[in-house]
Amino acid sequence: MKKKLQDQAWASLPEDFKKNVQNMRKGIIGQPFGLSIIPNQVRLNVLNQLFGKHNLTTGELPRFKAGDKVKVSDNAALCTCAGKIGTIVRRGQCCKGDGWVLDISKSVFLESELEPYTEPAASECGNFAEDSGNSHKSEDKELDLCELLKGCEGMEFYSPICGKCELVKIGENFVGQEDIYIKADGYTYTFFPNGTFAIGGELMLFPSAEVRTWDGWQPPKKRWKPKKGDTYYWFDSHYHVRNYCWNNDTIDNFMFTSDNCFRTEEQAEEAAKRVREVLEKYHEEIGE
Numbered sequence: 001m002k003k004k005l006q007d008q009a010w011a012s013l014p015e016d017f018k019k020n021v022q023n024m025r026k027g028i029i030g031q032p033f034g035l036s037i038i039p040n041q042v043r044l045n046v047l048n049q050l051f052g053k054h055n056l057t058t059g060e061l062p063r064f065k066a067g068d069k070v071k072v073s074d075n076a077a078l079c080t081c082a083g084k085i086g087t088i089v090r091r092g093q094c095c096k097g098d099g100w101v102l103d104i105s106k107s108v109f110l111e112s113e114l115e116p117y118t119e120p121a122a123s124e125c126g127n128f129a130e131d132s133g134n135s136h137k138s139e140d141k142e143l144d145l146c147e148l149l150k151g152c153e154g155m156e157f158y159s160p161i162c163g164k165c166e167l168v169k170i171g172e173n174f175v176g177q178e179d180i181y182i183k184a185d186g187y188t189y190t191f192f193p194n195g196t197f198a199i200g201g202e203l204m205l206f207p208s209a210e211v212r213t214w215d216g217w218q219p220p221k222k223r224w225k226p227k228k229g230d231t232y233y234w235f236d237s238h239y240h241v242r243n244y245c246w247n248n249d250t251i252d253n254f255m256f257t258s259d260n261c262f263r264t265e266e267q268a269e270e271a272a273k274r275v276r277e278v279l280e281k282y283h284e285e286i287g288e
Helices: 003-011 015-029 040-051 122-128 250-257 265-286
Strands: 069-072 085-094 097-102 105-109 114-116 156-159 163-172 178-184 187-191 231-235 241-245
Touching (some): 003 040, 156 178, 231 265, 241 265
Antiparallel strands (some): 069 114, 085 097, 097 105, 231 241
16 A cells, blocks of 8 residues: 555544554554464554554654663563663664664564663672773773774774674764774674774773773884886985886886885985995994
8 A cells, every 4th residue: 555545544543543553553563473363463564554654653752762771671572682781772673563773682672672771879789889890991982993993904903702803994884973893703893983882881892802902002004005107216226216107017016025115205315325324334343
């Protein structure tokens, strides 16, 4: 049924009956599918086809939003996650209908399967609440790994979640914000710009297993390599600076692999000066 007919059918209903239909749909979603004589999925599809999902959900306000901390209730279809605490990442849709995706699972949980969760007060946690032994919390809002790691694609890093991992890219997520994508054992993991895996979580991405701080870390400088048509500079055996046009031939690649390939004439002159000084000093040492 086309949207126009759905809207006409919906408009013909009295307001009280509209509310009853919407409540009927909510009741179907809140039940496990397949327990009634007519499967709940079939009943839900019929309602959506008759009146249109956009009409049936008019005026509904979601209980949760991305970033909320929730507990998976015991009646969740994915019973292995029952009782677990997670953070809502985004909206999701599956055969059960619209729901929420949590950072603890890629599955979709209906709103009826989730309960709001708040952290216990410090007094309820004993003496351990003040210092859990992990100093790498995400309160450092200044840390921006998206900016720091740009250009480091392919480099190896470390995360307690997956061990050694490789930076795949710094890219936009589904809401147009930048995230960090890393790969380990064939799986891709997404981290927030401050290095956390979940909103409000701990720092979970580090330079290495031994170095678990980003203080003072700098990305390695990439050596410049000319592209076809670029001019590069080199110095000969008399320390005179020359230049060639890069054609990616044998001579060009020999200059690059022998470290005698520079972006500017000034760089080549400085390199020639330093090489000459080193050789002169060596001759002074050996006296020959």
